[in-house]
Amino acid sequence: xxxxxxxxxxxxxxxxxxxxxxxxxxxxxxxxxxxxxxxxxxxxxxxxxxxxxxxxxxxxxxxxxxxxxxxxxxxxxxxxxxxxxxxxxxxxxxxxxxxxxxx
Numbered sequence: 001x002x003x004x005x006x007x008x009x010x011x012x013x014x015x016x017x018x019x020x021x022x023x024x025x026x027x028x029x030x031x032x033x034x035x036x037x038x039x040x041x042x043x044x045x046x047x048x049x050x051x052x053x054x055x056x057x058x059x060x061x062x063x064x065x066x067x068x069x070x071x072x073x074x075x076x077x078x079x080x081x082x083x084x085x086x087x088x089x090x091x092x093x094x095x096x097x098x099x100x101x102x103x
Contacts, residue, residue, distance in 0.1 A: 001076040001087045003069075009090045010099050013063045020056070022064045024049075024075045025094075029067060033094060034102045043071045050078070058083050065090035065097075 004012065013019050021038040023030055030040050041052045043066070056062075062084060066072040069091050076087040090097070 001073075001080050001089065003073070003089045003091050005091055006097060006099070009063060009065075009088055012088065016061050016063075018059070018061050020060045020062050022062050022072075022075070024064060024066050024071050032103075035065065035094065035097065036100055036102055038065075043075050049075075050082070053079060053082060053084075056084075058085070061086040061088070063088045063090065066093050068093040068095050 013021065021035055023034055023038040023040045024043040025040070026042050026044060027040065034040070041049055043049050062079065064072040064075050064087055066075070069089060072089045072093065076089045079087045094101075
C-alpha cells in the first residue's frame, strides 16, 4: 500500500494500463460528487464490503479514495490482508480533489 498525493495518484493512474479506481464511500456521498469510472464499494458495509472485494481481480492495481483519506487508507490495509498487492491511497480524498469529477 502507498499513500500518494493527488498529483502522484492521478498521474500514476493515467499511466497504468492495469488500473482500477475504487471509491469506498457511501452511495449518498457518491451521488454528490465522484471521480469518473470509479467502482463504488461502501466500506461501512463490513462483511459485505469484504465479500465484494473478494470478487475483484487481485492482479490489478487499485487507486482507492474516500472523502478525506481515512476510510480509503483502512480499505487499502484490508485489501493487503486479503491478497491485493498494489493499492494506492489518495491523500486528502475527494475533499481536496482537483481532477475530473461526475457531479
